[in-house]
Amino acid sequence: MSEQAVKRYVIVGMGVRSAFYYQAIIQKHKDVAKLVGICDTNQTRMNAANDRIEELGGERVPTYKAEDFDKMVQEQKADVVIVTTIDKFHHTYCIRAMELGCDAITEKPMTIDEEKLQAMIDAEKRTGKQIRVLFNYRYAPHHTKVRELIASGLIGDISTVHMDWILDCAHGSDFMRRWHREKANSGGIQMHKSIHHFDLVHFWLGTEPEMVYCLGGLKFYGRENAIKRGEKNLGERYLGNEDAKDDPFAIHIDKNAQLKKLYLEAEHEDGYIRDRNCFADGITIEDTLSMIIKYKDGAVMTYNTYAFAPWEGYRCTFNGTKGRIEINVTEGGYSAGGEAVTKHGLTDLEKNYIQGGVEQTTIVVYPLWDKPYVVDVVKGEGGHGGGDPVLLEDVLVGAKKDDFKRAAFIRDGGNAVLVACGANKSMATGLPVNVQELVKW
Secondary structure, three states, X not given: OOHHHOEEEEEEOOOOOHHHXXXXXXXXXXXXXXXXXXXXOOHHHHHHHHHHHHHOOXXXXXXXXXXXXXXXXXXXXXXXXXXXXXXXXXXXXXXXXXXXXXXXXXXXXXXXXXXXXXXXXXXXHHHOOOEEEEOHHHHOHHHHHHHHHXXXXXXXXXXXXXXXXXXXXXXXXXXXXXXXXXXXHHOOHHHHOHHHHHHHHHHHHOOOEEEXXXXXXXXXOOHHHHXXXXXXOOOOEOOOOHHHOOOOOOOOHHHOHHHHHHOHHHHHHHOOOXXXXXXXXXXXXXXXXXXXXXXXXXXXXXXXXXXXXXXXXXXXXXXXXXXXXXXXXXXXXXXXOOOOOOOOOOOHHHHHHHHOOOXXXXXXXXXXXXXXXXXXXXXXXXXXXXXXXXXXXXHHOOOOOOOOOOOEEHHHHHHHHHXXXXXXXXXXXXXXXXXXXXXXX
């Protein structure tokens, strides 16, 4: 393949998530992609990323501090900017990338409020460049299968959807330990995590959100809740904390090589603490949400999530004019730093699946006036139920026709953001929110 066909990528934001992209670029897709620069507010973190790049067989790349982002893009003649910063800065780098002549690829959520979303919409129109949002859940085989079944008309027109998507304690508590714990940074779990779920429903039904009503709160984490339950470990962080020694909620970043290099050894530069106690003060996001969402096609969804469950996964039901579809998924256990993964309440089979990081998925179709049946789904290799490798292939190589239209762009990313914006506004006012009125497309 000619050198001209190789796209030049830069990455801004060198936390853990950036490795997902640079590993794919320097290994499997090096014939069509080249990493030419990385950018962060923290030099130590960039040095750690370069060490990892070398370990993976790549060459160290030039590093640029955040204030030199423009310089990086121009000096390295970048074609595409990948944005993996904290959520509140996604719009900043996507907009500036487009203004400098690059397309932008951003982690979800695309942004965290309607003002930033409007700025991104306007910038895309103004520059003629493009923002792509990476919703890897769309690419998992079982999620693609649900879209296929619904699109086929198998159960007719969808009237209602019910989804319970829960996070276990290891995963849920991690949102309370890091920058996500402040709503000003992340927009809350509904913006950072549930965004996946909102987008999946749009993808499955082929529709857009219209109205959102939400109730929620911090019911489990935080100092006040911990005191009520008699929790003993109420320190500000876990490092050097004697009470954290046997605390199942604790994360030990000094004992995890990757987290130690990326965060503990980088603290002296910016003061960012990765292992804050999930039962300390300062958490401004919710851990429990109940929502009603009305869609343009007339369907209505009830959505519930909480972040302190004994197992992780979801149950989703679609009720249509010709029948019903149920999908049940037990997800692999999340472990940011090797901490305990909750498995209580699971069968031995489910425990084995989780131990191996493998999902267990069941899709059942209930036709009207006929026998129900299970739909076979072949699980793919790789993260997120086999979706990650397919996503990376689509993003970095492209060209293949996709009948399921899994690629997500600004309207897709924006519609998912609008649901979370609606949730935040609804909780603040106690009223339903017409979310399409929040921006001008």
